[in-house]
Every structure is written in structure tokens, then in C-alpha cells.
Amino acid sequence: xxxxxxxxxxxxxxxxxxxxxxxxxxxxxxxxxxxxxxxxxxxxxxxxxxxxxxxxxxxxxxxx
Amino acid sequence: xxxxxxxxxxxxxxxxxxxxxxxxxxxxxxxxxxxxxxxxxxxxxxxxxxxxxxxxxxxxxxxxxxxxxxxxxxxxxxxxxxxxxxxxxxxxxxxxxxxxxxxxxxxxxxxxxxxxxxxxxxxxxxxxxxxxxxxxxxxxxxxxxxxxxxxxxxxxxxxxxxxxxxxxxxxxxxxxxxxxxxxxxxxxxxxxxxxxxxxxxxxxxxxxxxxxxxxxxxxxxxxxxxxxxxxxxxxxxxxxxxxxxxxxxxxxxxxxxxxxxxxxxxxxxxxxxxxxxxxxxxxxxxxxxxxxxxxxxxxxxxxxxxxxxxxxxxxxxxxxxxxxxxxxxxxxxxxxxxxxxxxxxxxxxxxxxxxxxxxxxxxxxxxxxxxxxxxxxxxxxxxxxxxxxxxxxxxxxxxxxxxxxxxxxxxxxxxxxxxxxxxxxxxxxxxxxxxxxxxxxxxxxxxxxxxxxxxxxxxxxxxxxxxxxxxxxxxxxxx
Numbered sequence: 001x002x003x004x005x006x007x008x009x010x011x012x013x014x015x016x017x018x019x020x021x022x023x024x025x026x027x028x029x030x031x032x033x034x035x036x037x038x039x040x041x042x043x044x045x046x047x048x049x050x051x052x053x054x055x056x057x058x059x060x061x062x063x064x
Numbered sequence: 065x066x067x068x069x070x071x072x073x074x075x076x077x078x079x080x081x082x083x084x085x086x087x088x089x090x091x092x093x094x095x096x097x098x099x100x101x102x103x104x105x106x107x108x109x110x111x112x113x114x115x116x117x118x119x120x121x122x123x124x125x126x127x128x129x130x131x132x133x134x135x136x137x138x139x140x141x142x143x144x145x146x147x148x149x150x151x152x153x154x155x156x157x158x159x160x161x162x163x164x165x166x167x168x169x170x171x172x173x174x175x176x177x178x179x180x181x182x183x184x185x186x187x188x189x190x191x192x193x194x195x196x197x198x199x200x201x202x203x204x205x206x207x208x209x210x211x212x213x214x215x216x217x218x219x220x221x222x223x224x225x226x227x228x229x230x231x232x233x234x235x236x237x238x239x240x241x242x243x244x245x246x247x248x249x250x251x252x253x254x255x256x257x258x259x260x261x262x263x264x265x266x267x268x269x270x271x272x273x274x275x276x277x278x279x280x281x282x283x284x285x286x287x288x289x290x291x292x293x294x295x296x297x298x299x300x301x302x303x304x305x306x307x308x309x310x311x312x313x314x315x316x317x318x319x320x321x322x323x324x325x326x327x328x329x330x331x332x333x334x335x336x337x338x339x340x341x342x343x344x345x346x347x348x349x350x351x352x353x354x355x356x357x358x359x360x361x362x363x364x365x366x367x368x369x370x371x372x373x374x375x376x377x378x379x380x381x382x383x384x385x386x387x388x389x390x391x392x393x394x395x396x397x398x399x400x401x402x403x404x405x406x407x408x409x410x411x412x413x414x415x416x417x418x419x420x421x422x423x424x425x426x427x428x429x430x431x432x433x434x435x436x437x438x439x440x441x442x443x444x445x446x447x448x449x450x451x452x453x454x455x456x457x458x459x460x461x462x463x464x465x466x467x468x469x470x471x472x473x474x475x476x477x478x479x480x481x482x483x484x485x486x487x488x489x490x491x492x493x494x495x496x497x498x499x500x501x502x503x504x505x506x507x508x509x510x511x512x513x514x515x516x517x518x519x520x521x522x523x524x525x526x527x528x529x530x531x532x533x534x535x536x537x538x539x540x541x542x543x
Contacts (some may be wrong), residue, residue: 008417012416018394018398020413024382029069029415032414035379035386038379038380038426039425039426042376046428050428051428052430055431059515062434062513
């Protein structure tokens, strides 16, 4: 179920409290649904044992 | 008889040529600095590269450097070279506005490691350069500042966010500049302004004392006119400082000494997938010509498939960047929203609604994607050559915020080829490789293995030596 503009507005009122113009909510919903699609896509290769803090070590392990 | 000095045309010398002349005593640091002042006086009223200049301090330092030189000594490899930097590198007691209103009156409490290292290398810090507000945007426009103009075409964007760095170096106002690159902010302005830009490996250069935009992706790197200049500046700023944990404990090679090595045996990758999509024919032609230069210079060209995981890197980049940026800007976004420009104020809004779980999963994926990309690409080639901008440099009108969906499409296109490289943390070198049919410069980027800057410099230097494209002069400089 896609993220709805109304949900974002309620979430903002309760938690973030950022002044956001009324006309922005539908645009933000579109943007966040795009980002959520990308976030869902990573689950196909999710690795339970993967620590994001390994990134610098992996960079070093793949060095020239 | 008084020795003839190459005072005329000092501005057209490269950073290394100038440093070498100062070192041998053929010109003084003060003369070089005065030549920069003259160029700035001539072009700054039109190009608006600077936010501020501190000529008095710069002159004091030039005189001191000349006094050191008069004793037969030099401070370092950048002795007497005037530089100016994106206005986001802190120096104690000085205001770095970060292109914003919010930080326009807050003196820094620390000095950036990169500035300290440049000081130690003998460089002169001449001023702060224009940038997109808080480095949030690729086209170069900042509603708080006079518009920086691209010296190759005043109707074209200089790109950003290191817009002033691109314009000042291309306009021969300074010999080099620090920019920052979170999604393309060094490479895109370097490409648009016909100069060189280096994105170092994530963690090679300390970000201590540099304005944060996105901790996972931010990198400090140079914009210069030649690859050799970039190599010299990167050598000066790279390495650990004991203050920022990210710089890797890795020896920094002498990049310059490797520049002249032959290219035989070097494998350059031609991408199959992602980078060859949505490419303008003019850019495609310049890339093909560049590849031919490398082939004739002895490199081997190999087609290489870009892993399917790569396009997801491009899509996840904004998720991580916006989440980190929103977290950092939250207090100001709550209480000082009206002090942001409309365009930049809105840019982070989505970040407040990205879940922590999605953010962390994206960072987990980053590790997987880096392994996948290095294993699948760099097992076949030593460097990958791709366009920086897939399109000719856009006009100011094409990137106007008021253009709505067309504006959004353009902004996304500008960083299409650069932001996934930040996601992977790999080094990339942007080098001008030709001109589109409208006369604007266009560039390739050489992408290498982690900490593989030395090879990228070697390839880029050889390309400049073979083609001399880097010597072409922007229209606004009287070309």
C-alpha cells in the first residue's frame, strides 16, 4: 500500500514538526514511494550478517 | 642585466608550473598573487566566483613565503600557489557561510584538516568560493548569491555544488580549489567548466572541519586545470589526521612520479549497461574519440558489463543522502525554515519520513554492491571510462526551479553518472575530453578500484599530453 500524503502530514504533526507547505504533501508522497520502491528492492539480497560498518574494511580489501 | 620574468601570462600556467617557477625563484609568490588579483578584478564582476576575498592576509602570507624562499627554502610542494576554496572549509575565527544565510555570521571553532594540510604545503588561501546552499544541488544556482557564470558560455550552468570552484579555476583566477563531492559536486562543475576534478576514494581525505552534507558520501577533493595539478593537491591533503576516523591508514603514493609510466598492459573498460543509456550523441562521440586516444597510447579497451545491482545504487543514493541531511538540518528546518531558499528548503523534506530500517538496509546493501561491482568490473579492467554528464551542459533556463517536472528531470540527469560512484565509495577523475556541438566542454570520468587514484592520474595525464584539450581557453577569457 503506497504512502499517502495524509499519513505523512499526520506523522509530521506528531513527530518531526517541520513547517511544510500544504501543496508539498502529495509531491512528498510520490518521492517517498519512489524511495520505498528502492528500499524494498534491496531485500532481495538482504544478508542478515552484514554490518554496514564493514564498508571501510571492504574498501581496503578491494584496494588497487 | 635584470633577468626576464614570465610575468605576462602567469595566469595561463598550471599550478605545478607556477609552483616550480616560484621554487626556482623565477617569479615570486607576491607576483603570482598580484596576477591572480588582476584576473579576479577583470572577471569577478561578471563571473561571481567568490563569496569573499581576504587579499590582505593572502598578501601577508605571500610576502612571508617570499622571505622563506629568499633564504633558499620552500615550505612545501605548493609554495606560494594562490588557491581559493568552496566556502565550506572552516578556519578558526573565520565565517564560512556554506552558501547559506543560516551560517553567514558564525565564526568557525576549528580549522579544516584539508586547509591545514594545504597551509603546510605552502599554498595561499585567497578566499571563499560560491557554492550551492549547503551543497544541496547539482546545477550551481544559489538564490542567496549572485549567479556564478560558466566562462565557456554565460547562458550555461556552471554545475555544482562546487560552482565557484569550477568557475574560478576555469577563469584562471586561482590555480586550484577544494570542492566537495557527495553525488557529483566536484566532477560535474569540473566537467561543465572544462577542468579537472578528482573524487578521492571515500576515506582518503579527512572531512574534519568541512561542512557535512551526508556523512556516508561526502568527499573532499581538488578542482584544477591539469591532472598533474590534481595529483599534487591530492597528495598534499590525503591521509589520516587523528581527528576524523574515516581516513584509511594507507600510505599516500607519490602520484606525480607515476604519471609518465607507459599505458601498455592497462585495461580500460567500456561500459555495457547503465552508462551507455540516455547518452547524447555529442557526448557519445567525444567518449568514443577519447577511447581511441587511449587505444593508440597502448591501453587495451575491453567491454565490461555493469552489474544490475548498480542502478539500485543510483536509486538508493538519495535515500541515504536525504536521511542523513535531514537529521543534520532538523533543528534549523524546524525553527529557521524561512532562511533556506525555497528550492533547497524543500530538498530535504523527504528525508524526515525515511524509516531508520530502510536507511540501514540501504547501507547494508552498499557493502554488498561494492563487493559485487569491484569483483565483476575490476576483475576484467583496471579502470572504467564513462561520461560525467550524459548531456551537453544545460542552459540556465533548463535548470530553472520554476520549470517544474522538466527541472526535476534535468537535476536527476546531471548526477545520473556520478552519484552511484559516491554510493560505492570509489575514486573517479573527471577530465575534459572534447566539446559538444554547441562549443561547450564535455568530460569523461575514469573510475578506479578503491585507493587507485594513482592509475587514474596516470591515465588522465596521458590523455592531456596526447590531446592538449585542457589548453583550450574559455570564450569569456578571450578565446
